[in-house]
Amino acid sequence: MRDIVHRYGERAALNGVSFEVRPAELFGLLGPNGSGKTTLFRILSTLMVPVAGRALILGHNAAEDPSQLRREIGVVFQAQSIDLKLTAAENLMHQGHLYGLRGAALKKRIAEILARVGLADRAKEKAETFSGGMQRRLELAKGLLHGPKVLLLDEPTTGLDPGARRDLWQYLRILRDEERVTVLVTTHLMEEAERCDRLVILNEGRVVALGTPTELKREIGGDVIVLETKDPERLAGKIRTQFRTDTNVVEGQVRIEREHGHRFVTDLVEAFPGEIDAVSIAKPSLEDVFIRRTGHRFWTESEESTAKETLRLRSGQTPGHEGKH
Amino acid sequence: MATRAETYPVRSDVQSDELLLPAFTLWWREVVRFYRQRARVVGVIASPVLFWLVIGSGFGRSFSSGGGTSQHYLDYFYPGALIMIVLFTSIFTMMSVIEDRKEGFLLSVLVAPVPRSAIVLGKVLGGTTLATIQGLIFLVFAPFVGIHLGLMVFVMAAIIVFLVSFALTALGFAIAWPMDSTQAFHAIINLFLIPLWLLSGALFPLSSASSWLRMLMEINPLTYGVEALRSALYPANPGEFSLIASIATLILFSLVMFGIAFLMVNRRTTKPAA
The missing domain is CATH 3.40.50.300 (P-loop containing nucleotide triphosphate hydrolases)
Incomplete structure (x- = not known):
């Protein structure tokens, strides 16, 4: 074949x-x-x-x-x-x-x-x-x-x-x-x-x-850390300057991809006492790949995501209707 | 969404086996499916019988067919009621086209290496078979209206019923193919097919109609079905048109309807096929 x-x-x-x-x-x-x-x-x-x-x-x-x-x-x-x-x-x-x-x-x-x-x-x-x-x-x-x-x-x-x-x-x-x-x-x-x-x-x-x-999944270095906080943008900014690491804000959560995530989490919690409401750490999943590539979650409403997409991609194509009956 | 309609040339080099086996199997499914749904079988026979008995008895002798001999209305209405059975069965079996489309059945046929003509042929012949059988079953009442059902009369009636079934099923197919809801199909039936039947000479003869109505009836192909059947069943009471002319018209009607159904199916587009 x-x-x-x-x-x-x-x-x-x-x-x-x-x-x-x-x-x-x-x-x-x-x-x-x-x-x-x-x-x-x-x-x-x-x-x-x-x-x-x-x-x-x-x-x-x-x-x-x-x-x-x-x-x-x-x-x-x-x-x-x-x-x-x-x-x-x-x-x-x-x-x-x-x-x-x-x-x-x-x-x-x-x-x-x-x-x-x-x-x-x-x-x-x-x-x-x-x-x-x-x-x-x-x-x-x-x-x-x-x-x-x-x-x-x-x-x-x-x-x-x-x-x-x-x-x-x-x-x-x-x-x-x-x-x-x-x-x-x-x-x-x-x-x-x-x-x-x-x-x-x-x-x-x-x-x-x-x-x-x-x-x-290997593209994502190490672990995926997700932080819940009241003011994600501010926290993300602070982490970026203090730890020199990439951070992303996706739907009100701060996401960080980092090796040895468990150690980094301890550092984070110590550095920003009281600012982090919840922490999760996991091995990367395909959903993380999706988020990394598109900048939004898998299940986001497409309307919401097109706004972000327009900035990312040169053409602001609206998602095509799939034509299901 | 950008769409562009593309019509592909119909292939003429299909081998007969490639056409007939799929057509046969679609025909077979149509027939088996029908007889496994008892309610459909009963409904399609019972409603015209009721219609025939109630309307026919109601008018009784107060009706004159225009010819010299006074006929009881039950007798006059008999061929019309038979055509009604055929109409209902033909059209309603083609509702399965819409159902097949809503389920995935039609999709699975469309992705099979089957020429589209086999789909039309199988489906239409399936509906035709059912409608013809249902129509001929109604002939058991023939002796009650004084019809002497000899072999020749029966064969003649069978041919006419078959032609009418075929034409109406093809018509039903052409209507059902582009539709995606059975409700819309019902609307078309009420708007279009019932009047077609009413103006076919089934209920009243052409001779008693006013001139504009008569014109409508003359261009209605179903009229020729009813007339042909009436002439065949009552040789003593010939209708308006000769039997041969009526049958020729029916054949033409069948071919045109089948041609339309065939063309509908052969469109292949960038739009979702189902």
Whole structure:
């Protein structure tokens, strides 16, 4: 399999997004709502034609050569695509026919894939009797039925309990390792992004970070210290002059990235008695990476953040509407 | 948001298997789905039967079909009621297009390597099959209105019902495709399809209508469905138009409707597909 190259040009929702995904890797697309994840997903899955730029998957251009590409990718949507009135096997039979599979070969493949997602004993039951986790697994089976080399999943764990979530990720890893399937997952959950081999972080239609979770977190030297105080700007200024260290004020909290954070905290508390209401210290998370790159928290309302963005980026693009229905 | 509509040329080199297998499976799903929802089956048959019995009995003999022979209104209204069943079934099955779109089902079909024409063909034939079956079931009442249902009459009626079903389902598909709510779909039905049926000669004959109404009825394609069916069922009481002319009009109507549905589906744009 060849390397996959994705390129995008301008778009209100996606503003020049470029990245590459390697074969047989679990690749994450992390971003808050409105960051352009879904738009990107629609372009990759051939549902939408990008205004400019191109998406190359397995050498096929998603905009120009959709029929060839559709044969080779599997897509699992966030919305439910299985028919609840049909049984598990019937759903897959239908899906198989859409992909040109038929007869005994299709029957065999259905049995195989149902066993793989652990639904073999429920094959003849209607999907409406299934639990949320089972329905998701059936969705996954649908996406995998024709043996795609690339699997695209849009927020696959939405609405699943933690157990079912874990199971799903387990399946994705097995797929990657045993069948060398390239898996591209969109998510807005940090802990899911942590499980990817590599990921991009999207914010307002731009790539703000790209790398393995460890790499990204390593950029932040040492620990992340967050201080709560009544007057963050003043405290941040004081720390800056007294300790010659970078400080940031993010939503009323002072953030400092520093090695040997625990020792620094003692110094801080001694230096400014009574000014610090609360202290937290932690190893950097992907959210810290996001904050570092964008200057705001992951879950900030985009309206609030655009004000800051305008200062940062030369164009004050409003975040594109993702066009969900 | 910047949008640019792009129309891609329709590929003509699709192999028949590539077209027919997906179309078949979509057809199959449509039919299975319908019969697994009992309430839909009952509703679509029961309401026109009620309509037919209540209105038909209400008018009784106070109605004159314009022809020399006085017909009981139940008899006159019978083909119209059958067409009504067909109309309801055709149009309402295409509501599934909107439902499929709201769920992710349509998305999963759109990302499959399936020519768009297979989607229209499968869906429309699915609706057509259901509407035709429902319409023909209504023929069990034929003996009560004095119709002698010979093989020829039945075959003729089946062909007409099929054509009407096909045209109306394609129409329903074309209406439903760009919509994202079933409420809007209902509004269109009340505004547009019910009058289409009222002015089809189902309730009153063309001959009794005032001249402007008659003109509306003459340009209404559904009129030819009702007229053709009436001529087929009551050979002794020929309608306004010859059977052949009516059927030719119906075929044309079907093709135009299918063409429109087909064109709607083949638009591929930078806008969200669903």
